[in-house]
Amino acid sequence: MTPAGIPAPTEQNADETNLHPVARFFRSLGDALTAELGNCRDTVYARLESVATDMLAKWNPSAQVTPDQIIDYVLTASALCKQADLDGRFAEPPVSLYAGEHFDISALFWLDGTTSIHQHGFCGAFHVLSGSSIHSQYRFERHEVNAESESGSPLHADDAMCPAIAETQPRAIEGTLHLVGCEVLHAGSTRTIRRGQGFIHALFHMVRPSVTIVVRTITDDPKQNVQYDYRWPGFGFDPFHRHAPTIRTQQFLKMLQKLDMTGYQARLLEVLRVPI
Numbered sequence: 001m002t003p004a005g006i007p008a009p010t011e012q013n014a015d016e017t018n019l020h021p022v023a024r025f026f027r028s029l030g031d032a033l034t035a036e037l038g039n040c041r042d043t044v045y046a047r048l049e050s051v052a053t054d055m056l057a058k059w060n061p062s063a064q065v066t067p068d069q070i071i072d073y074v075l076t077a078s079a080l081c082k083q084a085d086l087d088g089r090f091a092e093p094p095v096s097l098y099a100g101e102h103f104d105i106s107a108l109f110w111l112d113g114t115t116s117i118h119q120h121g122f123c124g125a126f127h128v129l130s131g132s133s134i135h136s137q138y139r140f141e142r143h144e145v146n147a148e149s150e151s152g153s154p155l156h157a158d159d160a161m162c163p164a165i166a167e168t169q170p171r172a173i174e175g176t177l178h179l180v181g182c183e184v185l186h187a188g189s190t191r192t193i194r195r196g197q198g199f200i201h202a203l204f205h206m207v208r209p210s211v212t213i214v215v216r217t218i219t220d221d222p223k224q225n226v227q228y229d230y231r232w233p234g235f236g237f238d239p240f241h242r243h244a245p246t247i248r249t250q251q252f253l254k255m256l257q258k259l260d261m262t263g264y265q266a267r268l269l270e271v272l273r274v275p276i
């Protein structure tokens, strides 16, 4: 369980000895990251990409922990550390294995297919624990827009109802998406996660399950770093932005679809502003 260079629990430390092997490994890894980075937010944010990439490669969780062990840990644990994504919005499912003050270590289980093409509002590194994935990277060339037309976009019309959303970055952008590289990742592969448009990627998981370990910052300001999802040929949008009129419109269109198909189709074209 414990790789060369990583301190094994001692008999004097009963707490460590009694820990589940998964908890012990990731506590050791998280404590080592904390020892290297400290608890100063600026330092963690400045150094986590390189330090997490180096440590994941060196500690090589794929050689130390299996997906079955993580499943066993989750199903038998009486308590877990603070869960960064308790609702399981990303991965199928995720589980946090170490909660630092400014970073989190999670295992992400993937059963089917692919992630969207996306960028990150955080930084860190990921490591393939098991499985195999096609990793594609992209570049987004944003089209020029004038500020006046952007601020007048319907996507912003209801932001006054969502005070948590700042106008620092648009919720949708247009441009051209370019594929810049493709590679196959195997168990043991480690890659850096950079914040923003310098790292746009997608993963297609070829083995069921595929499991990745992610070390990432967790106290990023969502108002400053929109985490765009991208669609071909060149549209980016904030998948976490909840635009109340759009959500309610979708709900009413679904209702109409069940009640009155003819009326639904006419209303749908109206909403999409397609000439009838």
Ligand SMILES: [Fe+2]
Residues within 6 Å of the ligand: 118, 119, 120, 201
């Ligand atoms: Fe990602």
